[in-house]
Amino acid sequence: MTKLCKRITLFSILIVFLLTTVCYGATGTEYVKVRIRYPRVSNEQAALKGYGSISVYEINEYPEELFNLNSNQVNVQLDSYKYYHIELSDYYNSYEKALSYAEEFEDIFGDEFYPYYDGESFRVYAGFYSSRNDAGSLLNQLNKNGYDAEAVNMGYKGIVVYNEKNKPVLMFDNSTNLHFTSYYDKESIDMIMIDNRPYRGYMGFKIIEERLVSINFVDLESYLYGVVPNEISASWGMESLKAQAVAARTYAIYNKSPRALYDMDDNQNSQVYRGYNSEKESTDKAVDETRGEMIYYDDKLIQAFYHSTSGGSTESTENVWFENLPYAVGVDDGYSDRSGSPYNEWQKSYSKEEIIKKLRDDGNDVRELYSVEITKVTENNRVVECIFSTDIGEILYKKENARLLLGLMSSWFDIVNGNVYYFTNEFTYLNENRTIPSRGGGSSGILDNIVDAEEVEEEIEDFKSLSSGGIIGKTVISDSGTSKITKDTLSVISSKGISTLKTDSSSYNFEGRGWGHGIGMSQYGAKQMAEEGFSYDEILKHYFTGVTIR
Structure with a gap:
């Protein structure tokens, strides 16, 4: 049979198939195109x-x-x-x-x-x-x-x-x-x-x-064999693996683009895909037992986003990116909190020079940084606006852009200290007229006030006058007298417990919760839900509002 005849025959078969198939399912083979960057x-x-x-x-x-x-x-x-x-x-x-x-x-x-x-x-x-x-x-x-x-x-x-x-x-x-x-x-x-x-x-x-x-043209289910064990631990409960398989399948088909050279990358830009050698028996089973199943909202495929750890609540898409997706709204997520994820809490420190470099690498002609301040957060605790005060003025970063600039694990973060510190005895100075800021530029609840030596006898009028600039050389007042700080770090006690802060004012300490953008399914939350007896469809419906699985 000639090549032309083959094409005509197969094209006729394809037309019949399209006329008899309403949507993707077990009767057809779906392929995806994946750009292979590794190895x-x-x-x-x-x-x-x-x-x-x-x-x-x-x-x-x-x-x-x-x-x-x-x-x-x-x-x-x-x-x-x-x-x-x-x-x-x-x-x-x-x-x-x-x-x-x-x-x-x-x-x-x-x-x-x-x-x-x-x-x-x-x-x-x-x-x-x-x-x-x-x-x-x-x-x-x-x-x-x-x-x-x-x-x-x-x-x-x-x-x-x-x-x-x-x-x-x-x-x-x-x-x-x-x-x-x-x-x-x-x-x-x-x-x-x-x-x-x-x-x-x-x-x-x-x-x-x-x-x-290089572009791997592979059928969808085979692609998932190489994705699921690289996106979630193959040793976790089967229902969490099934939830991941359905989410990954939905994500892949949603992102298919017939006219593009490839649909997805093999890394975190899309879904981590490592091919045949990475396949595991448990995740293969999860793929097989959910074959063809995907997530729909209003009879349309959703963008099935997922992330590692929510930190206690997921986030609505419009608060991280810009589009409002009705099925991807923030939900309370105690499951992720109880999961034992190592990413429930994290800390990250940068010097002033490191942040200046990040700003310059992002196209800002900055030479000096005065402060970093969080000015707006969502009801789900994620940063919406972050202002960098610099020699060229205030630079505003919104939503996910702030955490991406800083290279933080999530946008749920506080700035524990920076160029301005708020230190006070929480028993002596905390009253209705003196509320200590909880975000953007300071740390509160520190036992003992820090001031310059010559200011020991002066009355403190407001918190901003307590400290500006570095801590080294400041004098600590306590019930045992006064002493100067000479060490690079300072351990402090508050209602949150013991924290260690860098005493150099040119350092910025960030404390946060969770890992990832916080949209959609928390993988550690799915793990915990599976351990608590929830089925994979119940897991998906917890994280995606108003959806159906079929």
């Missing part, structure tokens, strides 16, 4: 290894096998703009025929000849020359023998495949959709290794910004 070690080449001879597929709406490379190991390389090739004018309808002619030309002319595929047909190409002049000798020989040929430069539009003997066996145009795979008998599936890591499905390549980008 890629080079932007210009990638090593492929098969479990048998490597086959080449063209993938448009479906995978179609074109030919076999008769090798189980090849190296795929970006064809540099500096190389010229000789292009012969004749077209061939198969790789095998082009390869046969290439081998004949090699026997006659003694140079490297190889098939070239442009997406429609095959030609024969020759050589890798640094200039047109270098290609001139062979080009003249070909022309004298009656062959129509010319020297061409691909200009970062060509991809070359070398076999294990470092001989070119194929060049193809970047506009094609060629993918590589092999058959793995043990699993009875198509699978391929790239840079020694195995992936189910097919591995394709595109040139993006003069880089060779």
Whole structure:
């Protein structure tokens, strides 16, 4: 059957399928395209290894096998703009025929000849020359023998495949959709290794910004086998694993983009995907037992966001990003609090110089930082507005941007100390007219007041006059007398317990709760809910408001 007939036949089958299938489900196979960034070690080449001879597929709406490379190991390389090739004018309808002619030309002319595929047909190409002049000798020989040929430069539009003997066996145009795979008998599936890591499905390549980008074309359920154990611990309760599988499946299909080169990255930009070697029996089971199930709101797929640890409550999308999603609203999350997550509470310290650098790296021409102040928080405790007072004025960061700038684990944070400190004896000075700030610029509840030595006898009028600038050299007043602070850190006692603060005013200490953006499902919360007997659909409905699972 010719390639055209195959396409017509398969297209007819596809039309029938689309007419008889209302939505995604068990009756159809869904594929996703995932950019593989890890373990890629080079932007210009990638090593492929098969479990048998490597086959080449063209993938448009479906995978179609074109030919076999008769090798189980090849190296795929970006064809540099500096190389010229000789292009012969004749077209061939198969790789095998082009390869046969290439081998004949090699026997006659003694140079490297190889098939070239442009997406429609095959030609024969020759050589890798640094200039047109270098290609001139062979080009003249070909022309004298009656062959129509010319020297061409691909200009970062060509991809070359070398076999294990470092001989070119194929060049193809970047506009094609060629993918590589092999058959793995043990699993009875198509699978391929790239840079020694195995992936189910097919591995394709595109040139993006003069880089060779690898894209795994894989069926949805196989993709989830490599995602779920990398997004949640495979040792956790089965219901939490199922909740993660359904959320990950929903996220993947929601983010499918037929016209894009790829749908998702293999990292935290999308979902962490590590392929076949990362698969676990428990997470495979969770994927299988929820096969095809996804999360819907008002009969439409949701954006199934999830994060590690909520810290005690999740957040509404409009408070972190900008879009208001009715199914992703903040909920109380005592489950996450009880989960034992190591990220329930955290601390992070930066010097003034480090924050200045972060501001400059983000495009702010800042040379001096005077203070960092939180000016607005949500009802779910996350920072909405954070102001950096600098030599070029106040710089306002809103919502998630503040925590991303600072590199903090979540936007649920306080600034424990900075350029201005609020220290007071909580028994002596706390009254109705003197409320100690709880956010943005200070720490409260410290036993003993800190002032300059000459101010010991003066009456303190307000908290802001108690301390500004560094703590080192200040005098501590206590029931045992007065003494100067000379150490780099200061341990203080308050109703929250004992805290250790840096005494240098150029340091900023951040204390916070949770890990991640706080939207949607808390993974540690899901773990705790599973331990407390909740089913995976109950877990999902706790974190996503008004949804159905089907």
